[in-house]
Amino acid sequence: MNINFDAFDVETIKNGYFFDSQTNQYICSVCGATFEKGEIYPNDNRFFEASRAVCIHMEKEHGDVFDCLLESGSKYMTLTDNQKDLIRMIHDGMADKDIASKMGISPSTVRHQKFMFREKSKQAKMYLAIYELSNEKRELNKDEILSVHNGAKMVDDRYITTQEESEKILRAAFVSFSPLKLKAFSPKEKKKIVVLRKIAEQFEIGKQYTEKEVNSILKEIFEDYVTLRRYLIEYGFMERTKNCSQYWIKQG
DSSP: OOOOTTTOOHHHHHHTEEEETTTTEEEETTTOOEEETTOEEEETTEEEEHHHHHHHHIIIIIOOHHHHHHTSOOTTOOOOHHHHHHHHHHHTTOOHHHHHHHHTSOHHHHHHHHHHHHHHHHHHHHHHHHHHHHHHTOOOOTTOBOOOOTTOOSOSGGGOOBHHHHHHHHHHHEEEETTEEESOOOSSHHHHHHHHHHHHTTSOTTOOBOHHHHHHHHHTTOSOHHHHHHHHHHTTSEEEOTTSOOEEEOOO
């Protein structure tokens, strides 16, 4: 799932879609499908406005958002497989004794885990409140650490980059920013991530591209467009279908 966890509140994440005020579109967080506000969309011989059409899309194409979140593969999904099984059965409304029987544990163990889920939820709410309050009056400065994009894999020190560091790397890496022209693609991991983030901005969020269209955009940036395309995928800035017929930028 391509949800930008930095930008959205819990309710938006639970919806499985969001509204992008810049493009005036409702965007599916799972597949990137877009529904423009003001347009009418057909479904089963009926017609729906965009806000309702995206909900119908979620239900028909992706089912329960709960399952989408649970199996999203997000770096923020830290539940173990056993915990996922347990919370899925809780979500399905199973009784403690039935969960215990299916998992081969005691009902008291199930109750204990449910208690721990609830306590972690309280902990998360407290942390979120404190974190948001700490940022409300603070302006972005050059020491600000850039957010990690949602598709990032194996998050480590490579992603600890300040606004000032990023600007310095970009000035050294690009010949020009308009149009975007890359001088050289650095082998250093931190620089590579900063450069790829900038290149990813050249693609529209929510839009699907053919491989030919992706290549065309990247060719204008750097002659070795194949390498750029490969690393955009490898570092989780971009996703594609299994047959490589469609490409799209991950949210965040």
